[in-house]
Amino acid sequence: MAEPSPPAVILDRSQLADNIGAVARVMANFGLSDLRLVNPRDGWPQDRAWATASGADWVLEGVRVFDTVAEAIADLNTVYSTTARPRETRLPVRTPRETARILWDDTASGLKAGLLFGGERAGLETTDIALTAGITTIPIDPRHHSLNLAQAVAINAYEWRTLVLDAPPPRFREGDPPASNALLVGMYEHLETELEAGGFFHPPEKKRSMSQNLRVMLGRAAFTEQEVATFRGVIHALAKGRGRVLARLAAQRRQDADDEA
Template sequence: MAGTDRRKSGVTLGEESPAIVLVAPQLGENIGTAARAMLNFGLTDLRLVSPRDGWPNGRAVAASAGADIVIENVRVFETTAEAVADLDYVLATTARPRDMVKLVYTPDRAAARLREAFAGGGKAGVLFGPERTGLHNDDVALADAVLTVPLNPAFSSLNLAQAVLLMSYEWHKAADETEAETLEMREGRPATKEELLMFYEHLERELDAHGFFRTDDKRPGMVRSIRNLFGRSGMTEQEVRTFRGIVASLVRSVPKGQGPEKDPDGDE
C-alpha cells in the first residue's frame, strides 16, 4: 500500500466524523474502495442499507486495501430511515434536480455545514445512492439539504468511491476553517432523525384519519412536501415534542373524518 506509514498514529474508532451511508450498494468492490477513501481522510463510520450482495463481503475486504477499522465496524440496516435514525443532520448526494424544495450545497460548503452540526453537539451523515440509479426521492426527503458536485455537464458521472473520496476530502480540509461559534443559541439539542420520523408518522397518521389526503396518487408527493417543510426548520428535540403535543391537542377537538372542505391542492 503505497503512501501508508504504519509507524504514524491515525484515527481511532469513534472519533468525531460524519457517517457515510451507502444506500443499496451493488458491488462489494465499490463498498471496499469507498471504505478506503473514507479512511484516507479519517472517517470510520460506514453504514450500508440493504447491500445487494449481502454482508460481510470478501470482495469489499480485498478492495478496501487495509481499511480494516472501517470494514470491521460496518453497520447494516434494512431501511435508510433506520440508518439515519440517530443523526440530526443529513445531506443527500444527487446529480439531478428533484421536485422538492431543499438547500443545495457544493462539497466545500457541505463540509463546513457538517462541521457546524458537530460543533452544535449533533451527529451528521451523508447519503449516497445506488451506483446505477442514485437515491430515491423518499431517501432525499429524509435529508436536511442536498449535496451536488459541480461537474462537466456533458460528462458528470462519478463512481461511488470517487463521490465518497471527494466528500471525505472536503470534510478533512475544512477542519481548521469552521468558526468557533457558527450556530444560533437554541434551547435543547437538535432532534434526531428517529424523533423527526416519529413526529412525521404521527402527523401523517392523523391527517389520514381526518381525510386530509383525498387521493392516493397525490399522497406520496404531499407527504414528502410536508416532511421537507419541517425538515428545513432544523427543529430541536423540545420543538418536536411541542409539535406532537399540538397535533394531539388538535385531534382531540376535531371528529375523525372531518377533513378539509377542499382538495389540498385547491380543487373542489
C-alpha cells in the first residue's frame, strides 16, 4: 500500500515566530511538511522561525499564507479542529489517536486532510470550527490544561507517525468521497444569501450564530460533490420560485393601482 499523504497543519492567527518555527520542527520530526498560516500577526517570513526550527528549513520554505481559514482549507476534504474545549458546536469530539485514524483512512482513499490549530492567545473562532468535520481534544489533566502550540502539534503528529510505522490496512470509505471545503463553503454562502433575501435571519444580530448552526448541521451530512450540486440546485429552484411569486404580487399591485385610477 502506498503511504497516505500526511495531513496539512494549519495555524490560525499565530502570534510568535518562535512558535511557528517550533511547529515546523515537530512536523519534520514526524514526517509532516505542509504548513499553512492564516493571517500571522507579524506577517511572513519571519527570521525567528528559522532560528527555532532547528534545521527543518524545508517545512518553512514551503509555507503558504492565507487571509482566512476558509481559504486555507479550501482544497481539503477532511479537516479537524484542535481545541481544548468544544465551544458551542455540536461536532464529534475525538482524541488525537482517533482523529489520526480517520485521517489515515481518508487519505488512503485519495482525500486531502488537515489539522487546524488556533492562535496562542484566543484559540479558534467558533465560526472557523464550524467549517471542519470535528474537534480533536487532547486528553490532558484538567488541573493544568495549558499546552503550547508546538506541543499540541507534536502530539497529533506523533499519532499520525505511529500509523505510518504500523501501516494498518485502511478502512476505505464506501460511496463517493466528501466534497472539498471550497465547494461546501460555496454552498453555505449560496444558502445564506437566499435565506437573507427571504428574511430568515431575524433578528439580524443573530445571523452569525444562525449561520454557524446551519453550517455545522449541514457539515455533519458529509456532502459529496454531486450532493452539493443537487442541494445548490434546490436552493436555486426555491429562490427562482420566490422571485416568480414576488413578480406576480408586484404585477397584481400595479393592476390594482390602475383599476383604482
